[in-house]
Each structure stands twice: as structure tokens, then as C-alpha cells.
Amino acid sequence: MTIAATPSLDHTPLLADEADVRAHPDRFRVLTGDRPTGELHLGHYFGTLHNRVRLQAMGVDTFVVIADYQVITDRDLPAGINRTVHGIVLDYLAAGLDPSRTTIFAHSSVPALNQLMLPFLALTSVAEMQRNPTVKEEAAAAGLTSISGLLLTYPVHQAADILFCHGNLVPVGADQLPHIEQARLVARRFNERFGDGQQLFRPPQGLLSATPALLGVDGRKMSKSRGNGISLRASEDHTAQLIRRTVTDSERHITYEPQRRPEVANLLLIGALCADVEPAELADQIGARGAAHLKAVVTDAVNDHLRPLRARRAELATDRGVVRDVLRSGAERANDIATNTLDDVQRALGMHY
Known part of the structure; x- marks a missing residue:
């Protein structure tokens, strides 16, 4: 089936205006996150964590997903993923994320979010997914000779991450803008095909980070996968x-x-x-x-x-239950929202029995 682009009446610009976010934080909801493939480093701190804390302080409703399902897009599930997720949550809290103001949760704890992948995939062509630069880069970095179905659908999974909570602001680097564009495309196509004149999903906007990407100790981009970063938890x-x-x-x-x-x-x-x-x-x-x-x-x-x-x-780290409590409370809120969103989607599809 060919996925045809339909003219959209929505003219929301791709990039958000920082001044508008500052003036009207209540109009925005942030979705951002990390794959738990290793320890967070200085690049994460200045590129994303610092910005999340800043947006939280401004009063923007913030969601942070630990994308554990996305670990297996390009690698075997590593031993100790539970320990990795635990460490990342500690890094979040130590950097200033407040679970009473920021919702922190894991992919695997929110089934309705992942179920949104099915209708969203029907709105996306294989060619569009193959063109996404991150799919190519992750495959190359992992030395893959073939791309798994999960890696191929990575951009659509990210669209589900953003749209399940009606996130409309995504802090990104310039190299991640194709993901925002994919989520915007999914939102518009759903509205046009199934919305019956209603806008169920608002096309999200990107908020560019002011900090350029940092290089690691080997002169390449600092990355968890390459192990070339200066870890936040290092002595x-x-x-x-x-x-x-x-x-x-x-x-x-x-x-x-x-x-x-x-x-x-x-x-x-x-x-x-x-x-x-x-x-x-x-x-x-x-x-x-x-x-x-x-x-x-x-x-x-x-x-x-x-x-x-x-x-x-x-x-x-001396409180053995702090991470469990943060993830549990975050999953409860994320599940409530995801279930409501999926219910709206199924009604729009005529699948609410």
C-alpha cells in the first residue's frame, strides 16, 4: 500500500520558540528520554539533563521515558539492564529531576503506548522508515549486516512515545529533527484520515539544544555505545x-x-x-x-x-527503594494517560466494542 501525503491545515512550525515556552509553560508538555545502553555522561548532562531540569523549573509538564525496549533494536539484551536502568534513574534524580514534577517511566511498563505502534505503522511507509538517518547510523554503529524490524520501526516507536501523552515539545539536537518530522507526519495523517474533522494529535515541535555535541576521549562524538564518555558517576x-x-x-x-x-x-x-x-x-x-x-x-x-x-x-543510592518508587509512580501516570489515548484512537478507528 502506498502512503500518500495529504495536505494539512495545521501550520505548527517544526521548531518551538523558546520565548513562547518561557511565557506560556502551561501550554507545553515535554517528552524526552534515553536508551539504557550504558552510563550517562557529560554529553547527556549538558545536552539533555540540564535542559530537562531547566524546563521542569519553568513549569513545563515533563515526561522522561527510559526506552528499554529500544535496547534490542540493534543488540542482544545486555546482562544487567536492570542495573543500568537503576543507575540512570539515580543520575536523573541527582541532576535535579523531581518525580513530583517530572514523570519518569520505562517503555516496558506502559503496554498501551507500545500498542499505538500498530495504527501508526499503518500511516508510515517502509521507504520513509528506511530514509531515517538514525536507523542507518545505529545499524552502522552496531555493525549490523541486516536491520531488525524493531530498528526499522524505531522512528514510529518514537512517534508513539511523543504522541501517547500528547507531547508537543521535544528537546533535540539538530541531528534528531527527522524524528520530530516523522512524529508530526504520523499526527497529521492520523488526524486527516481518522479524525473526522477533529485534531486528536497536535504535531509536536522540536526545541533545539544550545549546547553542541561533545566529543569523547577518542575524538569521536561522546556516546554510551562507544564507551568514550566521562561518566557522571565516575570517581x-x-x-x-x-x-x-x-x-x-x-x-x-x-x-x-x-x-x-x-x-x-x-x-x-x-x-x-x-x-x-x-x-x-x-x-x-x-x-x-x-x-x-x-x-x-x-x-x-x-x-x-x-x-x-x-x-x-x-x-x-543508600535508599534501596527510591528508584523502584520513582518508576512505579511514573508508570502509573503514564499508563493512565496512554490508556486514555489508546481508547481515543480506537474510537476514531471504529474499534471500540
């Missing part, structure tokens, strides 16, 4: 070891030139984010003292910045 000594291993270049004088000297610029950016200064200012402070001094300065900045988070995390 101060281990953090120092990781930063000493970070790739730089042969020039002694330190300058902030992201295009010409990406590795040095990345270290400067990490140090600047942690010390709350501009990267060029930090470069001027280091000057001709070289890469070793740069790494020492960045190590101190990272450890100083993460020290309160790590202390809070250690304190939370």
Missing part, C-alpha cells in the same frame, strides 16, 4: 585519568578554534561549561602552557562541577 580520580587520555594536537599554544582544532576546542568547551565561562576566555587563561595544563584545568572544572551531583547520587 574524581577516574575522571582525571579519562581527561588525560583525551586526544589533542601538537600545538602548544591553546586557542579556541572549533573548525581547525576540534579536539582542543572540545576540551575548552567542556571546561567552560563546567566553570560557567566562555571557551575563548578559558583558552586565553591557559595560553602557551600547553595541553597538559589544559587537561588539568578541565579536570578540576569537571570534578568541581559534578561534586554536588555525585554526593547527592551517593546519598540517594
Whole structure:
């Protein structure tokens, strides 16, 4: 069957206006999340976690999904996924997410969310899913010679994540905008085909992160899968070891030139984010003292910045029931909303018996 694009009367722009979110936080609901494939690192902290806490403080209703089903899109289910999920929740709480204001839940705990995949798949062509850059990148990163059905449908699963709770604001990097576009397409097609003149789903908008992607210790993008990140839960000594291993270049004088000297610029950016200064200012402070001094300065900045988070995390870890309670309460709210959404969808499909 060919999925034909139907003209839409909805003109919601792809990107949300930050000023509008600040002025009217009650009009927005955020959906964001993580695959539990490893420990959260500095890239997550500055790229997503910090932003989630900021939106929460603004009064935006925030949902965070731990996408455990998506772990098996491109790999065998790893031993210890329970431990990984537990650690991620502790990182969330230590970073400032408040379960009384932010709903934290796991894919596998919300059956109605995953059931939305079926009607949404009927609105999406195989060619559209194959074109999604994340599907290609994840397959390449995992060294897959064939793509599983779950990985192929990953963009539609993400659409279900966003739309089950009527999320209309998704914080993303520029490379993730195709996922927002896919969710918008699903929302519009459902409204047009089954809505009978009603807008059941509002096309979501992206909110771009102001922080560029950070590089890992090997000079590639910091990633859980590559194991090249500076973990939020690492000890101060281990953090120092990781930063000493970070790739730089042969020039002694330190300058902030992201295009010409990406590795040095990345270290400067990490140090600047942690010390709350501009990267060029930090470069001027280091000057001709070289890469070793740069790494020492960045190590101190990272450890100083993460020290309160790590202390809070250690304190939370002493309560064996805190993670269970957070996930349980989050799943209860997510299930209530997902069940209502699925009920509305089934009514629109004429399948409410």
C-alpha cells in the first residue's frame, strides 16, 4: 500500500520558540528520554539533563521515558539492564529531576503506548522508515549486516512515545529533527484520515539544544555505545585519568578554534561549561602552557562541577527503594494517560466494542 501525503491545515512550525515556552509553560508538555545502553555522561548532562531540569523549573509538564525496549533494536539484551536502568534513574534524580514534577517511566511498563505502534505503522511507509538517518547510523554503529524490524520501526516507536501523552515539545539536537518530522507526519495523517474533522494529535515541535555535541576521549562524538564518555558517576580520580587520555594536537599554544582544532576546542568547551565561562576566555587563561595544563584545568572544572551531583547520587543510592518508587509512580501516570489515548484512537478507528 502506498502512503500518500495529504495536505494539512495545521501550520505548527517544526521548531518551538523558546520565548513562547518561557511565557506560556502551561501550554507545553515535554517528552524526552534515553536508551539504557550504558552510563550517562557529560554529553547527556549538558545536552539533555540540564535542559530537562531547566524546563521542569519553568513549569513545563515533563515526561522522561527510559526506552528499554529500544535496547534490542540493534543488540542482544545486555546482562544487567536492570542495573543500568537503576543507575540512570539515580543520575536523573541527582541532576535535579523531581518525580513530583517530572514523570519518569520505562517503555516496558506502559503496554498501551507500545500498542499505538500498530495504527501508526499503518500511516508510515517502509521507504520513509528506511530514509531515517538514525536507523542507518545505529545499524552502522552496531555493525549490523541486516536491520531488525524493531530498528526499522524505531522512528514510529518514537512517534508513539511523543504522541501517547500528547507531547508537543521535544528537546533535540539538530541531528534528531527527522524524528520530530516523522512524529508530526504520523499526527497529521492520523488526524486527516481518522479524525473526522477533529485534531486528536497536535504535531509536536522540536526545541533545539544550545549546547553542541561533545566529543569523547577518542575524538569521536561522546556516546554510551562507544564507551568514550566521562561518566557522571565516575570517581574524581577516574575522571582525571579519562581527561588525560583525551586526544589533542601538537600545538602548544591553546586557542579556541572549533573548525581547525576540534579536539582542543572540545576540551575548552567542556571546561567552560563546567566553570560557567566562555571557551575563548578559558583558552586565553591557559595560553602557551600547553595541553597538559589544559587537561588539568578541565579536570578540576569537571570534578568541581559534578561534586554536588555525585554526593547527592551517593546519598540517594543508600535508599534501596527510591528508584523502584520513582518508576512505579511514573508508570502509573503514564499508563493512565496512554490508556486514555489508546481508547481515543480506537474510537476514531471504529474499534471500540
